[in-house]
Amino acid sequence: MIKINDLADYIITKLSEGGESLNNLKLQKLTYYCDAWHLAFYDKKLVDTDFQAWIHGPVCRELYDRFSSSKSLYSEVYLSDCADDFNMDSVSAYSSHIDTILEAYGKFSGAQLEEMTHREKPWLEARQGYRSSQRCEEYLDNSIIRDYYKSRLS
16 A cells, blocks of 8 residues: 555656646546555455545545645646655555556546546445535445446446
């Protein structure tokens, strides 16, 4: 398992080096998909935290708080936003998995990724009983995440 901020910094680095644009919303969704697919493939979480069912899709509160004082949801995230002490080796055991997810999802915008999560069972289940514009901090159920994405493998 890795720290959510190490995953975020790895994604920022990979997409920046690849010339791909990245905003805060897209970063949230990419971290979610990395964790979700890790649950599906390996029956284990990738990151040390869970995701909440916010209006704009799955969000990690810790990652949101990291950027909330300097960035909005749609603000660009740059290589300079990585933690000074971030070391790519901290995620090396998982880089193959993360890179696979980035290849599949990195081409989409944050808004497209948000729309995708809004059609998926884990987010929909966590938001049951909430209006579409209503604040929600319910956690997505990891067993539902695992089972949903695992079912998409076949």
